[in-house]
Structure formats: structure tokens, C-alpha cells
Amino acid sequence: MAVCAFSIFAIVILIATELVSQSQMSWSKVGFKFFYKFNVDPTTNLPLFWDPVNGDFYALPFLYGTLVSSLVALLIAVPLAIGVAIFLTEMSPRFLRGPLSFITELLAAIPSVVYGLWAIFVLVPLLREHINPIFIAVFNNPTTVKLFGWTGLVGEDGLFGGVNLGLGLLAAGVILAIMILPIIASLTREVMSAVPHSQREAALALGATRWEMIRIAVLRNARIGIVGSVILGLGRALGETMAVAMVIGNAAEIHRSLLSTGHSMASVIANEFSEATSDMHRSALIEIGLALFLVTILVNGLARLLVWAVTRGTPARVN
Amino acid sequence: MGVGIEVTNLNAWYGANHTLQDINLPIPANHATALIGPSGCGKSTFVRCLNRMHETNPIARVTGSVRIGDMDIYADASPVEIRRRVGMVFQRPNPFPTMSIYDNVASGLKLNGYSNRRALDEIVERSLRNAALWDEVKDDLKKKSGASLSGGQQQRMCIARALAVDPEVLLMDEPASALDPVSTSKIEDLIFELKSQYTIVIVTHNMQQAARVAEKTGFFLNGRMVEFDSTHKIFTNPSDKRTEDYITGRFG
Numbered sequence: 150m151a152v153c154a155f156s157i158f159a160i161v162i163l164i165a166t167e168l169v170s171q172s173q174m175s176w177s178k179v180g181f182k183f184f185y186k187f188n189v190d191p192t193t194n195l196p197l198f199w200d201p202v203n204g205d206f207y208a209l210p211f212l213y214g215t216l217v218s219s220l221v222a223l224l225i226a227v228p229l230a231i232g233v234a235i236f237l238t239e240m241s242p243r244f245l246r247g248p249l250s251f252i253t254e255l256l257a258a259i260p261s262v263v264y265g266l267w268a269i270f271v272l273v274p275l276l277r278e279h280i281n282p283i284f285i286a287v288f289n290n291p292t293t294v295k296l297f298g299w300t301g302l303v304g305e306d307g308l309f310g311g312v313n314l315g316l317g318l319l320a321a322g323v324i325l326a327i328m329i330l331p332i333i334a335s336l337t338r339e340v341m342s343a344v345p346h347s348q349r350e351a352a353l354a355l356g357a358t359r360w361e362m363i364r365i366a367v368l369r370n371a372r373i374g375i376v377g378s379v380i381l382g383l384g385r386a387l388g389e390t391m392a393v394a395m396v397i398g399n400a401a402e403i404h405r406s407l408l409s410t411g412h413s414m415a416s417v418i419a420n421e422f423s424e425a426t427s428d429m430h431r432s433a434l435i436e437i438g439l440a441l442f443l444v445t446i447l448v449n450g451l452a453r454l455l456v457w458a459v460t461r462g463t464p465a466r467v468n
Numbered sequence: 469m470g471v472g473i474e475v476t477n478l479n480a481w482y483g484a485n486h487t488l489q490d491i492n493l494p495i496p497a498n499h500a501t502a503l504i505g506p507s508g509c510g511k512s513t514f515v516r517c518l519n520r521m522h523e524t525n526p527i528a529r530v531t532g533s534v535r536i537g538d539m540d541i542y543a544d545a546s547p548v549e550i551r552r553r554v555g556m557v558f559q560r561p562n563p564f565p566t567m568s569i570y571d572n573v574a575s576g577l578k579l580n581g582y583s584n585r586r587a588l589d590e591i592v593e594r595s596l597r598n599a600a601l602w603d604e605v606k607d608d609l610k611k612k613s614g615a616s617l618s619g620g621q622q623q624r625m626c627i628a629r630a631l632a633v634d635p636e637v638l639l640m641d642e643p644a645s646a647l648d649p650v651s652t653s654k655i656e657d658l659i660f661e662l663k664s665q666y667t668i669v670i671v672t673h674n675m676q677q678a679a680r681v682a683e684k685t686g687f688f689l690n691g692r693m694v695e696f697d698s699t700h701k702i703f704t705n706p707s708d709k710r711t712e713d714y715i716t717g718r719f720g
Contacts, residue, residue, distance in 0.1 A: 230661070347562040351626075353524055355576035356552035357635065366574060369566050 172436035174428060183208055199401035206433035210401045214411035219386040221322025227379055230333035238341040256331040264394055265395035266323040273396055277315030284309045311374045311406040319407040321397040325389055329382035340374030340459055341367055361441055377455030384448040390415035470667030471537030471636045472497040478532035480513050480522055487513045489691045500659055500668040502678035505688035511671045513693030515639045517555040520547040534636060555630030559642045561622035569605050572614035572625055576591035591632055599659050608656040620651025640670040656681050675715055679703050687711045
């Protein structure tokens with residue numbers, strides 16, 4: 150038994166040392182510049198981040214793609230997940246509670262490549278034909294541009310500028326949102342059901358309506374745990390590979406538009422590792438892997454800590 | 469000022485369990501009324517029917533009428549309106565742990581839409597003074613969490629929270645049963661003070677407590693009210709044999 154337990158530590162340590170030693174070459178050549186520098190293409194004057202053929206290995210577009218697609222995912226998934234959790238703990242009739250939680254959690258069991266396929270055949274066309282045109286019409290019409298042009302978020306250079314392919318950062322964000330929804334929803338539900346019943350009664354007895362009760366007694370007491378479950382969802386979104394690789398467009402570029410194609414840290418590793426013939430290319434990919442490893446471990450650790458603090462720590466005294 | 473309560477033919481159920489049967493009871497204004505009886509006799513259910521907290525349980529059901537002042541609470545108003553006129557203190561203190569002492573006491577007022585700072589400050593101070601807690605907490609009203617107080621202080625804070633919305637009736641469901649003797653006697657003194665301004669209904673299974681704080685006492689048994697009379701008469705010369713057996717300690 151002890152061997153089994155220690156083998157977990159051993160695996161983590163082995164992964165970490167392997168990642169560090171294999172990325173040594175890239176690290177010693179480029180150093181910390183790996184994460185922010187780029188070259189400029191002399192003919193087109195565009196930034197060049199990642200060009201294995203000519204030997205440019207800078208990881209900024211992958212950081213950007215991971216970050217933006219994950220943020221879009223959180224923006225969509227968090228309100229939905231909190232809504233689901235509130236419905237399940239506070240409003241749903243008892244006989245619906247079981248089946249609904251079960252289905253929510255079942256979503257988490259679907260393999261990500263299946264999500265990816267669904268995204269390619271359903272989500273991407275849906276975005277391209279029906280949803281993106283709405284955003285484009287709202288964000289890029291002359292009145293909006295005139296009023297909000299100063300923000301830089303509207304018009305041709307704004308969040309919904311450029312070519313509408315369907316593929317891209319927005320598609321990746323939406324599919325990530327669907328994938329992290331069950332995690333955030335089920336953890337949030339757990340944290341909310343851990344709020345003692347006496348808290349709800351305290352609010353109701355003061356004359357709170359059901360919504361006021363949810364606000365002051367449930368959400369307020371559960372907020373740290375909710376933040377924890379959101380961060381846990383973020384951890385999943387940052388590391389998600391397959392579905393993202395299938396819809397993000399796989400272009401190592403940085404554009405402000407959510408409609409533009411991009412790349413994420415996980416997707417570039419999955420896409421290029423088998424074709425990485427030069428040592429430098431391989432080493433650079435592994436360094437991206439190392440960065441991803443550290444970030445996800447930190448994010449997950451933080452989230453677990455928060456959820457743990459809420460579900461077991463505090464309530465003892467409060468009853 | 470408090471108002472009287474007139475309970476007529478009150479019946480209550482939890483699922484198939486008929487927990488209150490044909491309760492008729494006049495509760496006088498500006499007095500303390502104690503409800504005693506063995507565990508499970510329905511006295512807690514009864515007070516929870518007086519502010520419609522009973523029905524927050526989805527399997528619960530009530531029939532009959534309860535008039536508080538001139539309002540029939542099951543016919544004339546929503547539960548939310550009633551609970552703003554009828555305050556409640558629970559068996560175990562239930563402060564909001566993420567709020568400061570000040571915010572705890574002000575929470576009911578904020579639900580009512582109060583936002584005037586000076587008025588809030590004033591009401592919070594008055595409520596805490598009424599709950600005999602002001603001197604102990606005045607220096608860290610906004611610094612300390614409501615949950616950082618001792619159990620007895622928490623319970624007095626919960627009383628202050630209930631008083632802050634200026635209710636006409638104050639329901640107390642065994643308010644001292646989770647507290648030590650010193651805190652208990654503070655709560656009892658407090659009830660004695662408060663009953664001139666509020667109609668108080670207190671559930672207790674401590675008979676001495678009922679005798680100390682209440683003018684009227686009702687004895688509940690198996691979901692029925694056996695006897696309701698002046699506290700003095702109940703404890704010295706009860707008319708029902710079962711009441712006598714209970715207060716002399718033959719059962720319960």
C-alpha cells in the first residue's frame with residue numbers, strides 16, 4: 150500500500166525532472182525571453198513567434214491562446230454553472246435533483262475528442278452561420294464603432310473583426326465552457342449544500358424572499374468555495390488539449406479578434422510533437438509542457454485548498 | 469408595540485404526521501407566553517406556524533387561522549411580510565458568519581431597503597442595547613465577524629438582529645437551550661425587559677425558565693394543547709392531571 154502511495158509522488162517528481170531536463174536546451178538558449186520575445190518578418194513586417202523551419206521558437210501566442218480561450222470559457226460557464234447549482238440546491242423539486250445532478254456529472258465523463266468532433270460538426274458551423282454574424286452586426290456596425298471605437302474592442306480591429314471562419318478562439322472558448330460546466334456546477338452545488346440549513350432559516354425568518362435568502366445566506370457563505378470551483382474549472386480549461394486542438398485553428402499568431410485562429414499551449418504540443426525533428430523544436434515544445442505543468446499544478450492546488458477550507462474548515466463554530 | 473395573537477383550529481402536518489391538532493390559543497399582547505411540554509409534543513412546530521416558517525419545509529402543511537393583531541397571516545399577507553412583523557430567535561445561534569456584527573444586526577433592515585447610514589447606525593445601536601450586548605461589542609462592531617463572539621453573545625446578537633426590524637411579535641424557540649447558565653440568565657433577564665415592548669412567545673423545556681419569565685404558560689402534549697393558563701396557576705394548581713404529572717416530573 151505504502152508503495153502505491155509513494156509511487157504517486159514518484160510519478161509527479163519523474164514528470165517534473167524529465168520536463169526540466171528535456172527542456173534544458175531551449176531554456177539555456179533563449180531563457181525567459183521564450184515567453185515574450187518575437188522576431189519580425191523582414192518582408193511582411195509581421196511578428197514571427199514560432200517558425201520551426203527558420204528556427205523561431207517563442208511561446209507567446211500559445212500563452213495568449215490558452216489564456217483567452219480559458220477566459221472566454223469561464224465567462225460563459227461560471228454564470229451558467231452557478232445557475233445550475235442554485236437550481237439544484239434551492240429550487241428543484243426533490244425527484245428531479247438526482248437525475249439532474251447525474252446528467253450534469255455525466256457530461257464530465259464524455260471523452261474530450263468526442264466534444265471536439267461535436268464542435269467541428271455542430272458548434273463551428275453554428276457559430277459561423279448564426280452566432281458570429283450577430284456579434285459582428287452588433288460590434289462592427291458604424292454606430293457602435295462611433296460610440297465605443299475608443300475602447301479598441303469594436304470594429305474591424307476589435308473583438309469580432311477579421312474573417313469569420315467559425316474555427317478560432319471563440320469556438321475553443323465555447324467548447325471549453327461546455328466541458329468545464331459540469332465540474333464547476335457539481336462542486337458549486339456541493340459547497341452550497343454544505344451551507345447549514347440554519348443559515349437559510351436565519352435569512353427567511355428576517356423576511357428575506359427566496360432570492361434574498363439565496364444571496365445573503367447561500368451565495369455569501371459559499372463564495373470562497375465557489376471561487377475554488379471556478380479555479381478548478383480554470384485548471385481544467387488551461388490543460389484541455391484535444392477538443393481545443395480540433396477547433397482553435399492552429400495558427401501561432403496573436404490577434405485581438407476572438408474570431409481569429411490561434412493556438413494553445415496544450416494544442417501545439419499535441420499537434421507538433423510527432424513532427425518535431427530538430428532538437429530545438431522538441432526542447433521548446435517540452436518547455437511549453439513544463440510551463441503548462443507548473444501553471445495547472447498551481448491553479449489546481451489553490452482551488453483544492455479553497456474548496457477544502459470551505460467544506461470542512463469553518464462551519465464547526467457557526468453550527 | 470406588540471399585538472395579541474389569536475390562534476383558531478390550527479392543524480399542522482409533516483408529511484402524514486399530524487403534528488398539531490386543533491390548537492386554540494389566545495396569546496396576550498406585550499406579555500411573555502411560555503410553551504412547555506416534552507420533546508416532540510409540537511411546541512416548536514406551533515411557533516413555526518406563527519411566522520409561517522413551518523411551510524418552508526416542502527412536506528409541511530397547515531390549516532386553521534392565526535390572527536396577529538388585525539391580520540390573518542394565512543389569508544391576508546405573504547410569508548415575507550409576516551416574517552418582517554414577527555421576529556424569530558432559534559435554538560442555536562445562527563449568525564451570518566461572513567458578516568460583521570454590525571452587518572448581522574443590520575441585515576434585516578437592509579432587506580427592507582434601509583440604506584440611510586445614520587438611521588442604520590442608530591437602529592443597530594438601539595437594537596444591541598436592547599439585547600444587552602452593546603457594551604461588549606461597541607468597539608469592534610465592524611471589525612469582528614458575528615461568528616467570532618461566544619455562544620451567548622451570538623444568541624444576543626441574533627436577538628438584536630430580530631429586534632432591529634422592529635417586529636410586533638418575537639418568537640423564541642428554546643433560545644437558551646444551547647447556552648451555559650450565565651448566558652441563559654442573561655437571556656432570561658432580556659426577555660423580562662423586552663416583554664413590555666413586544667409580544668413574546670417562548671418555547672422551552674426548562675420549566676423553571678417558563679416560571680421565571682412568562683405570565684402565561686401553555687402545556688403541549690402529543691400535538692395537542694392540554695392546558696393554557698396563567699403561569700402561576702399552571703405551576704401551582706393545574707386543572708389537568710397530565711399537566712400536573714408533567715410539572716411534577718412524572719414523565720417528560
